[in-house]
Structures are given as C-alpha cells and as structure tokens.
Amino acid sequence: MGNILAIAGSGMRAAQQGVLVAAHNVASLDASDATRLQVLRGAAPAGGVQSVVGTTPQDPTAPLTDLLAARNEVLAFTANAAVIRRSDGMLGALLDATA
Template sequence: MNDVTGVVLSGMRAAQRGVQVAAHNVANLATTGAPRLQLQREAAAQGGVDSRVISTGGTDPSAPLGDLLAAKAEVVAFAADAALIRREDQMLGSLLDRQA
C-alpha cells in the first residue's frame, strides 16, 4: 500500500468510527446512565489520522441534532475519501497504460 492509500484509508476508518459513535449516542438517548461518546482525532506520525473514542460526561439538550449532523458529515468524509481512492486508481491505470 502506498502513502496516499494509507492516509486515505485512515480517514475512512476514522469516518466509520465517527458514524458508529453518533449511532451509539442516538440509540442510547433514552438509556439512563449510558455514556455519551465522542471521537477524538489527531494527526498520525506516518501521515493520516488516528482516532479514539472517549466517554464524555454531562447532558446536552442539542446532542441528538449534533449527533445526526456529525453522522452525516462522517458519511460525506467517507465518500470523499472513497473518491480519492478511485481517482488514484484511475491515475495509476493511465500511467501504466502509457508505460506499456
């Protein structure tokens, strides 16, 4: 796997975890004592992004809307990363066609 693919795949994994975190929070809105989760991202040393899920305390009346918007943003980020992989594949195919 080359550097671009690794960076993009790390972004896709983070986006997937973000959707899972948002789904967890929405699914547990009515559950007393259920932890609210949050996804934290940071730049990875080798490029890309590292993500981890943390539990947050407290309640937020706007949380359900925020979770739904966050899930939608993660879906858009995932789709953008997938488009980058497709474009990289097309460019590599064109380069190989020229060399043949």
C-alpha cells in the first residue's frame, strides 16, 4: 500500500509542477525576455513519476497550449488524489474486517 501512495504522490507533485509552469508561461507572455518553461517527465526507478522543469523555445500558440496544459494537470492531480482516497478507504475496510 505504501508504494501506491508514493506513486500517486509523485503524480500529484508532477501535476502541481505542471500547473506552476503553465501559470509562469501565461504570466510572462508580455515579457519579451521571458523564458518559456516546460515540465519533462520520466518514470521513477521505484515507480511513479520524476519531473524536471526545463526551458523550451517560444511558441506562438503558447497561450492556448498553456491553458489546456494547466487544465490537464488539474485533472491529473485530481485523479492521483482519488487513488490516494481509494487506497485509504481500502485500508480502512481491511482493518475493519480484521478487527
């Protein structure tokens, strides 16, 4: 069960990073010298997600792309939170059954 929590927690952290990156990109649209950021994700050795923030070239479709990315990150965060809630419920049911 602990592994499920670690995997879902890493997904939540990656999604949070994605929302922050999208917010940064939208907030710095008017700045000509602003650096556009992106989240690079990969599989963690023990399961879950590793994420790193890197730079990416400017993109003329960036505002729409960033807003859609932020929405997707919120959905990913919500899905991982649901996994944690479900895991907690299953553990509670298991403890009730064995008590």
